Amino acid sequence: MKVEGEHLFKAPREVVYEMFNDPDALGAAVPGMQKMIKLDESHYEAVLGIRVGPVSANFSGNLSLTDEVPPESVTLVIEGKGGAGFVKGVGYVKFEDLGDETTLLKYTGEANIGGTLASVGQRMIDSVAKSMFKTVFEKLDKILEERWQKN
Amino acid sequence: MTGKYFGNPIKRLEDKQLLTGNAKYIDDIEVPGQLHAAFLRSDFAHARILKIDVSEALKRPGVVAVYTAEDFGDFWKPGPLQVPPPTAIPGSKFNARTLVPIAKDKIRYSGEVLAVVIAESRYIAEDAFDDIIVDVESLPAVVDLEKAWEDSSVLVHDDLPSNMAALVTQEVGNYEEAKKKADVVVARRMLIEHVAGAAMENRGFLASWDDQNQVMTIWANTQSPLTVRGSVSRALGLAESQVHVITPAIGGGFGPKVMTSLTDDVLLPWISKQLKRPIKWVEDRRENFLATTSERDQVHHCEIALKKDGTILGFKDVFYHNTGAYDSYGMTVPLNTQTHIISNYRVPNFYTQIRMVFTNQMVVTPVRGAGRSEGVFAMERMLDFAAKEMGLSPIEIRRKNLLRADELPLATGITGQDFVKNTLDSGDYLGNFEKCLQAIEYDKFIKETQPKAQKEGKRLGIGVVAFTEGTAVGPYEGCKVTVSTSGKVTMTTGYSSQGQAHYTVFAQIIADQLNVKVEDVKVITGDTNHFAWGAGTFASRGATLVGTAALLASQKVRAKIFSTASKALGVPEDQVELGEGSVSIKGKPDSAIPLGTLAAMANPMRGVIEPGVEPGLEATAYYGPPHGSTGCGAMGVILSIDEETCKPVLEKMVIVDDCGTMINPLIVDGQLQGGISMGIGNTLYERLVYDENGQLLTASFMDYLMPLATDMPKKLEIIHNHAESSLKLNPLGIKGVGEAGAIPPGPAIVQAIEDAFADKGVEILETNLSPSSIYGYLKKVEHK
Amino acid sequence: MKKLFPITVTVNGKVYERQVEARLLLSDFLRHDLGLLGTHVGCEHGICGACTILFDGEAVRSCLIFAVQANGHEIRTVESLGTPENLHPLQQSFTDKHALQCGFCTPGFLMTLVPFLEENPTPTEDEIREAIDGNICRCTGYEKIVEAVHDAAEKMSQKK
Incomplete structure (x- = not known):
């Protein structure tokens, strides 16, 4: 499955980038996130509950940040597995400074999904992924609003 | 051959238990302590x-x-x-x-x-x-x-060294030479997609080890109980007599339930023996999609070489066949494909190569149609493409090349799934086709119906194809027929039953021979303690092989009835009359001895029986044909299709079929209708989709679409073109019918869809057409 | 141990009181707890219709309902229709017209059709096909099922 999209954040690039390195922010933004622990600067451990149509299950896995070029770009590598299958994905995230204290996030990526999630849920995965991205960005917007306004 | 029961539409004897929820399927069996x-x-x-x-x-x-x-x-x-x-x-x-x-x-x-x-x-x-x-x-x-x-x-x-599972080349004549002489050569690559057997009942297995008596009892919804018994006894080092396999009521087979050596039948008996407890496993639907064998999935590279007038000079088909991750079931499916590619037509030069390949997918084994559908699809489609290229009608090109009744029997020279060179035994292939054209009113459709619809802005299409169905392959099947002292008759066979009306049709054969009421014949199938020899339920072979064995066994019992009665009545055999359920001296009804009493006399408790005489009114018989038979027929379809939604609606379908002698026309029609629905499903709805990582994306009925009552043709006509069977292969003249219906819908429907879009020049190179894939074909030609 | 819930369910006129796990499917409850094996399970996800039963008179899929949800309700299964000696008219038409082969899906068809024919005693062919569009049969191609329903409708309305 390929994913692609963009989102406009109303904050300077450094602030947005910093937020993406904050497990508390990410953990709060991702729906169904039950646990997110920072192992070191670029590795996280997470437990995520996912519901795709008739399939709902917990996935536990790792999130790594590689090829970090602060505050321009980062590559996310995700590996998770659970009772309903597995997800492996790579996401390439770019932060474009638009100059007016706004940042355009662009992402492309590919996810490899297996097990029950694929064999029973594939029809719904695209739309679930889309709605998940939408929720994440909405929540991040709120978090950002709070943080940016505080500063 | 017609008798009191044979040849007549007798209602099924097994229905009452099934209708009331009393029949026991595998998941209904409970063993204490399981x-x-x-x-x-x-x-x-x-x-x-x-x-x-x-x-x-x-x-x-x-x-x-x-x-x-x-x-x-x-x-x-x-x-x-x-x-x-x-x-x-x-x-x-x-x-x-x-x-x-x-x-x-x-x-x-x-x-x-x-x-x-x-x-x-x-x-x-x-x-x-x-x-x-x-x-x-x-x-x-x-x-x-x-x-x-x-x-x-x-x-x-x-x-x-590679993923090659098999490479088999067969050639008759010389294709390359024929090609040199041809006026027209047409080549195409076609896909035949992957589908599931999808019986409504999933697989199941119950193994129960009796440590005291050292016996393994197994209940399994298998098409091949004797193969299960053999593999369990081999694996556990037991005598076959220590393994008792029972098939309960089975909720459909369609091929995949013939498969053994899977986890259940290998490991569960072993575990039961270890734990000394009965172990039951019943598959769920997702498991069935993932791990029960499925079929089709071939890529054909075809070439047809013709004379200007449409006469076929040669055909070449190199095809890839997906065997999945393992190839335990050998090459039955692709060999069926090879024999069926040319089995309708005069093809003097034929080159065919199987490239059977291992993939990271579930194992492929026969599913109703079993390679035949693929071979027929390849040939029928190539004829359509050639006809278009040459400006001939699809009807003309078929008329020119279809085999006529007087050309059979014909040895095609291609070795089939039974390891024997294929012989087309009998039938009127061209006659079937002509009958089908009449029934579907082909000429009227072309001249009136289609143009009229066109004026009204509706798209109609017609497709007419021919097919054969290789049936009734060996090696053999057998049965035992016994008259009880109650006068009731029992027939036992190792053949197992998944809804094919065996309990009725075998009883019909026997009841006529022994002159008893059909409901007094009890048929026991697929219990290895009752009958321990046979191969299994596949390849439309039950009526022919078990049916013939039933005839032979009951004829032997009949002879015993006459010889025993002759002694009991004190008259020569020709003076004995076999009435319904009794024997008597001709013209002396008072002398009647009930059949049950005669059975008791044939098994005396005191005294002697003569040397060489077996006790009881009982006989066993086996039947194996020298080679498989070939059913044949034609199918016509008229469909309408909306250009916006691309959803085809089957307006009318006609099947002309020659399955040889019919034991029970009601059952034959049921087989054809069921087969046709599967063929329709395979063509328009069903498809197993694996992604590039080998993930099956269609492991539920939400994504694997089964044909429903509203998807069937508005009119479905069945024509039996075998009033007098010309088949001399077996005494009853039966060919077989289990798979016939599933074979022709693919090429017939696809031809009709192309016809509906003839003005656009749509050319379809695959089976399994969803509305969106038809839409894709339309877009492709529009962008040209 | 898993928590058990007491339920009281009337099945085919008989009242059953049982303790069940919350997750126990009604289909499994009927089959394995009550031993009513005529209700068959074909897909466990509500598509095939083999497990259709009557829930307070309405045809529903018993694999999509938990046993606890049936608490206080009335259920009818195929066992409530006829017996082998005395078939329900619809069952009789099914055998007369050869509307079943392997028989696995048949109880689901019957339980779908019983309320349908009560509501619509003289259905057209299209209406019959619509009515059974949620039940999958792999054997018959539905032709003879449609014939059987016509036959049953005719006979049942004559009786009335």
Whole structure:
């Protein structure tokens, strides 16, 4: 499955980038996130509950940040597995400074999904992924609003 | 041949139990003390197993045992070749890599079993999956057939130099020479997609070891109970007499239930013996999609060489056949394809090559149609393409090349699934086709109906194709017929039953021979303690092989009735009359002895029976044909299709079929209608989709669409074109009908869809057409 | 241990009181707890219709309902229709017209059709096909099922 999209954040690039390195922010933004622990600067451990149509299950896995070029770009590598299958994905995230204290996030990526999630849920995965991205960005917007306004 | 019962539409004797919920299927069988098995299956299609940790699962209350491949020790070994490849074809290559009961070291398809959990309930057994930690190193999956064939491909079996499972070339005449002489040569690449058998009842298996008597009793919804008995006794080192396989009521077969050497029939008996407890496993629907064998999935590279007038000079078909991760079932399916490509037409030069390839997908074994559909699809489509290229009508090109009744029997020279050179025994192939054209009113459709619809802005299309159905292959089947002292008759056979009306049609044959009421004949199928010889239920062979054996056995019993009665009545045999349920001296009804009494006399409790005489009114008979038979027919379809939605609606369908003599026309029609619905489903709705990682994306009826009542043709006409069977292969003149209906819908429907869009020049090169794929074809020609 | 819930369910006129797990499917409850094996399970996800039963008179899929949800309700299964000696008219038409082969899906068809024919005693062919569009049969191609329903409708309305 390929994913692609963009989102406009109303904050300077450094602030947005910093937020993406904050497990508390990410953990709060991702729906169904039950646990997110920072192992070191670029590795996280997470437990995520996912519901795709008739399939709902917990996935536990790792999130790594590689090829970090602060505050321009980062590559996310995700590996998770659970009772309903597995997800492996790579996401390439770019932060474009638009100059007016706004940042355009662009992402492309590919996810490899297996097990029950694929064999029973594939029809719904695209739309679930889309709605998940939408929720994440909405929540991040709120978090950002709070943080940016505080500063 | 017509009797009191034979040839008549007798109502089924088995229905009442089925209709009232009294029939027992595999999941209805409960043995005291039984435990439940659940199989943890791989999420990955191709991976190396690093570690499977089951220690937490063992701690869960209610879990009795958990096994991985390691726990089976030396008992773990690859299964036998259930069907060996034919050795008769010179130069053929076959790499046997047979199914393993549970993955060890390497996972080769998504759904392969990694662990067996035994628990007090199925719910608990499945709960324990969450406790098992599976660590694997995933590998790139082999999915695309043509890429898999290349030397550069990732390997499914590391010890082989390539993914080649088999390479078989057969040729009659010389295609390349014929091509040189041809006026027209047309070449195309076509896809025949992957579909499931999808019986409404999933598979199931119950193994119960009796430690006191040292007997393994097995209930299994298998099409081949004797193969199960053989493999269990071999695997456990038991005598066959120590293994008793019983088939309960079975909720449909359609091919996949013939498969053995799977996890259930290998491991569960072993586990039952270890734990000394009965173990039951019933598959769920997702498991059925993932791990029960399926079929089709071929890529054909065809060439047809013709004279200007449309006469076929030669045909070439090199096709890739997906065997999945293992090839235990040999080459039945692609050999069926090879025999069926040319089995309707005069093809003097034919070159065909099977490229059977291993992939990271579930194993392919026969599903109703079983390679025949693919062969017929390839030929029928090529004729359509050639006709278009040459400006001929699809009807003209078929008329020119279809075999006529006086050309049969005809040896095609191609070796088939029974390892014997194929002979087309009888039938009027051209006559079937002409009858079909009349019934579908072809001329009227072309001249009036279609143009009229066109003026009204409606798109109608017509398709008419011919087909054959290779049936009734050997080696043999048998049965035993016994008259009881009650006068009731029992027939036992090793053949198992999945809804084909065996309990009625075999009884019809016997009832006529013994002059008893049909409801007084009890048929027992698929119980190895009752009858211990036979091959299995497949290839439309029940009516022919078991039916003929029933005839032969009941004829022997009939002879015994006359000889016993002659002695009892004190008259010569020609003075004995066999009335309904009794024997008497001709013209002296008072002398009547009930058949039951005669049966008691044939088995005296005191006195002597003459040397050489077997006691009882009982006989056993076997029947095996010299080669398979070939049913034949034609199908016409008229459909309408909306250009916006691309949803085809089947307005009318006609099938002309020659299945030889019919024991019961009601049952024959049911077989044809069921087969046709499967053919329609295969063409317009069903499709097993694997993604590039070998993940099956259609493992539920939400994504694997089954044909429904509203998807059937508005009118379906069945024409039997076999008033007098010309088949001399067997005494009853039966060919077989189980798969006929499933074969022609594909090419007929596709031809009709092309016809509906004839003005746009749409050319369809695959089966399994969803509205969106038809829409895709339309867009493709519009962009040209 | 898992928590058990007491339920009281009337099945085919008989009242059953049982303790069940919350997750127990009604289909499994009927089959394995009550031993009413005529209700068959074909897909466990509500598509095939083999497990259709009457829930307070309405045809529903018993694999999509938990046993606890049936608490206080009235259920009818195929066992409530006829017996082998005395078939329900619809069952009689099914055998007369050869509307079943393997028989696995048949109880689901019957339980779908019983309320349908009560509501619509003289259905057209299209209406019959619509009515059974949620039940899958792999054997018959539905032709003879449609014939059987016509036949049953005719006979049942004559009786009235």
